[in-house]
Amino acid sequence: MLGIENFMTFMVTALLFIMTPGIDTVFVLNKSIGQGRKSGIVSAMGINTGVLTHTFFSAIGLTVLIAKSAIAFMVIKYIGAAYLIYIGVKKYRDTSVLFADNCVSEVKNSSKTDFWSGFFTNSLNPKVALFFLAFFPQFITPSKLKDPVPFVVLGITFAIIGVVWYVVLTLFASTFSTKIKGRPNSGILLNKISGFVFVLMGLQIAFG
Numbered sequence: 416m417l418g419i420e421n422f423m424t425f426m427v428t429a430l431l432f433i434m435t436p437g438i439d440t441v442f443v444l445n446k447s448i449g450q451g452r453k454s455g456i457v458s459a460m461g462i463n464t465g466v467l468t469h470t471f472f473s474a475i476g477l478t479v480l481i482a483k484s485a486i487a488f489m490v491i492k493y494i495g496a497a498y499l500i501y502i503g504v505k506k507y508r509d510t511s512v513l514f515a516d517n518c519v520s521e522v523k524n525s526s527k528t529d530f531w532s533g534f535f536t537n538s539l540n541p542k543v544a545l546f547f548l549a550f551f552p553q554f555i556t557p558s559k560l561k562d563p564v565p566f567v568v569l570g571i572t573f574a575i576i577g578v579v580w581y582v583v584l585t586l587f588a589s590t591f592s593t594k595i596k597g598r599p600n601s602g603i604l605l606n607k608i609s610g611f612v613f614v615l616m617g618l619q620i621a622f623g
Contacts, residue, residue: 417568418559425554429573432550433580438499438616442536443581445506445609446529447588455585457526461533462581463574468538470570473547474563488541492621495539499617502532507610547573 419425439462447455537543547570555565 418556418562418565419568420554420556422554422572425569426572426576428550429576430580432546433573433577438540439533439537439577439581440584441609441612441616442533443584444588445612446533447585448591449606449609450525450529452585452589454525454529455589456582457529458533459578459581459585461530462537463577464530465534465537466543466574466577467570468534469544469547470566470573472544473551473570474566491539491541491544495541496617496621498535498539499613500621502536503610503613503615503617505610506606506613509606509610 442462443455443458446458551566551569552560554569559565
């Protein structure tokens with residue numbers, strides 16, 4: 416089918432990879448618990464739009480060029496690491512009380528920020544690009560490896576599975592937001608913890 420082999424195996428394997436805790440999972444959980452269901456879902460959409468970006472680059476062969484260029488890879492790697500560290504420091508220093516009455520309008524208007532934060536968190540992670548480059552060809556007919564269609568189909572499938580999983584995760588995690596509403600100071604603690612985690616992940620990318 417369109418140069419794709421063992422499609423069901425791909426779907427199961429992709430789900431297992433997506434379910435494995437990583438940067439994207441931490442990001443969605445942070446948004447879901449800290450800002451509620453809508454924020455988590457919008458962030459998930461941004462992350463999986465980033466997946467489509469990696470898919471596009473893989474389809475046109477740009478990922479291969481980046482993988483072969485040490486300079487290009489390092490530039491993207493450090494930009495991604497710097498972005499995560501920036502998010503982490505910003506969250507750690509945020510002492511605002513989550514869900515406060517005077518912040519309601521800000522939460523309602525944060526959808527674009529949530530989307531783009533999720534998008535850049537995924538798109539600027541070169542390890543995701545290299546993962547796709549190594550993973551997708553395992554399910555593509557050898558004669559079709561230079562054809563962009565199989566990459567696009569697998570990428571869209573991966574993104575759809577990702578959206579479904581992160582929405583389920585969001586619905587589960589967002590239930591904790593009601594508890595945070597009743598304990599404003601716990602929101603500040605959440606900012607500290609999530610900020611620290613993002614800084615660590617940024618350092619891991621930079622030096623990993």
